[in-house]
Amino acid sequence: MRAELEFLQNHSLTSVLRRELESLILSGEFAPGERLNENSLATRFSVSRGPIREVCRALAEKGLLELVPxxxxxxxxxxxxxxxxxxxxxxxxxxxxxxxLATKVTAAHISELERLLDRMEEAVAMHSLDAYYPLNLEFHDSILRFAGNGRLHKAYSELVKELHLFRERALLQGGGLSVSNIEHRRIVAALRNGDATAAMEAAFLHVLSGKSRMTLPAAAVPGHSSGNAPDTGDLA
Structure with missing residues (x-):
């Protein structure tokens, strides 16, 4: 019983540490290529280095960290x-x-997506990436959730975590905020009509548009407070 209790306690601790460290990574606290100090992290979270190592290995497997012998x-x-x-x-x-989603979309789904579209439009008007970025993440995640395929959602979520810094850069380029939300509206229009082919094409082209903007020269956008990624919260 004692061994089982220790296992559960350690497992719970590792899960909590993993969520906390992943949140720090996705919030932009560490720069690409920066070395993470295990001792500092252990002190920060008031744990030994063992759980920190375990969490770092797990996050390396997810593509967020790199272990260099x-x-x-x-x-x-x-x-x-x-x-x-x-x-x-x-x-x-x-x-x-x-x-x-187009094959099963409901009025409630459309209402929620339109609510996010309107909030993103407000962020566009303010030229605020910091306001737009988390709403953009929520919009995409909502479509994945509403689609109802857990494996698809999980696979997509892992890619999102790897790409978060590049997605931010893509939104900074080529009128990205305004163009991005216009593309969002095309997706929602197709979903509202229950047109699976149009929804698929609009979604596909939307992501490729972000890929194209990613390769443009860097540009400053008013309203973006720093070089770090905005807080992504519970990034899906």
Missing amino acids: NRGVFMRRIDEEQAAELYDVRAGLFASAARL
Whole structure:
């Protein structure tokens, strides 16, 4: 019984640490390529280094961290070629979700998506990436949730976590906020009509549009407070 209790306690601790460290990573606290100090993390979370190592291994398997033998744990760097490959896969997954949702969409689904569209439009008017970005994440995640395919949702979510810094950059480029929400409205219009083919095509082209913006030269956008990614909260 004691061994079982210790297992449950350790398992719970690891789960909590994993969520907390993943949240720090996705909030932009660590720069790409930055070395994570296990001792500092252990002190920060008031735990030993063992659970920190276990969590770092798990996050490395998810593609968020990189374990370098004899050197330590580093934030993963994703170059444009790798990001482009991830965008291509994400486009297919998001298109599949939109197609599935079009076959079962409800008035409640459309109402929620339109609510998010309106809030994103307000962020566009303010030229605020910090306001737009989490709403954009919620919009995409809502479509995945409403589609009702758990495996598809999980696969998409893992790609989102790997791509979050590149997605932010894509929204900064080429009138990204305004263009992005126009594309969102096309997706919702197709869903509202129950047109699976149009929804799939609009969703696919939307992600590829983000991929194209990613390769444009960097540009500053008013309302974006820092170089770090906005807080993604419970990023799906």
